[in-house]
Amino acid sequence: MxxxxxxxxxxxxxxxxxxxxxxxxxxxxxxxxxxxxxxxxxxxxxxxxxxxxxxxxxxLAQRDSVVLPPGPDGLQRLIDTTLLLAHELQTNKLLRAGVRLAVEQEEVGFHDDSPYREWAEVFRGQLAAAAERGQLRSGVDVERLAMLLVGCYTGVQHFSKLSCKRADLPDRIADLWQYMLLGIAPPQVAADMIVSTEAPLLAAG
CATH class of the missing domain: 1.10.10.60 (Homeodomain-like)
Incomplete structure (x- = not known):
């Protein structure tokens, strides 16, 4: 039972x-x-x-609806996670509904920023690992960067949803990283990062 x-x-x-x-x-x-x-x-x-x-x-179930990609913690796994999320948002109904309700929640009648904070914590963990591995520029605040990344991601995915039902979301997230990496990572680290929009590559780790 x-x-x-x-x-x-x-x-x-x-x-x-x-x-x-x-x-x-x-x-x-x-x-x-x-x-x-x-x-x-x-x-x-x-x-x-x-x-x-x-x-x-x-x-609140949106975070549990996604299995994060494999690989060592750090900047590459963070990039892979955000690109995987882009593909999941095209097909994963529980994630999509959770994201939509989070965006619309003031119209719904509740006020809860915990979904955003949960994703910020996921991102913060990967950024902290990246900092320990020397993958971030000196002076980068991982807490603030994690919150900023969640905000940027929310805006990009919402814009993509409105403009083309998220058909171009992986490309837009790849663009986000191409520019963000210039500001947060040393040049050689940024050059070594793989920003691929192909889902099978992400699944392969």
């Missing part, structure tokens, strides 16, 4: 992600989520107290 409950909850999250991703929070209907999940109203409300509770859970 416990396993069934876990599976039902995941079905609800995936169905909700589809609906929230397609039309946003306000247009989403609980009846449509129930239909796509193939569950009853009672089953849905057993796991989630309201549409708002469900939306917040989807938003």
């Amino acid at each position: 416990q396993q069934r409950a876990v599976e039902t909850r995941q079905l609800i999250l995936e169905a909700a992600a589809e609906v929230f991703d397609e039309g946003g929070y306000k247009a989403a209907r609980i009846s449509e989520i129930m239909h796509r999940a193939g569950i009853t109203q009672g089953a849905l409300y057993f796991h989630f107290s309201s549409k708002l509770d469900l939306a917040r859970t989807v938003m």
Whole structure:
């Protein structure tokens, strides 16, 4: 029974992600989520107290919906992570819905910056490793740079979504790194970094 409950909850999250991703929070209907999940109203409300509770859970699940690329911690793994996210945002409905709800959350009715802070912590960890390996310029503040990178990434992906439904997002993130590397890494380190927009290369590590 416990396993069934876990599976039902995941079905609800995936169905909700589809609906929230397609039309946003306000247009989403609980009846449509129930239909796509193939569950009853009672089953849905057993796991989630309201549409708002469900939306917040989807938003907070975005980090867990992505497996980070392999490789040693540092600047290259950070670059690979952001490019992998670009590809995931083209296909991963749970991630896409979580990102959309995070951007629209003031319209939804909650205020929670934890999704941004979680990604900032992921980025900070890789930047800290990069600093230890001498991959960053002297004076780079990894905490502030991590927050800046999250802000830049949020803006770039949102612009790409509006302009072409994220079809060019990997290219735009690659452009972001081509310019950012000039400011944060020593010249030889920047030259050694691989900024590839090809998903199979990222999967291969």
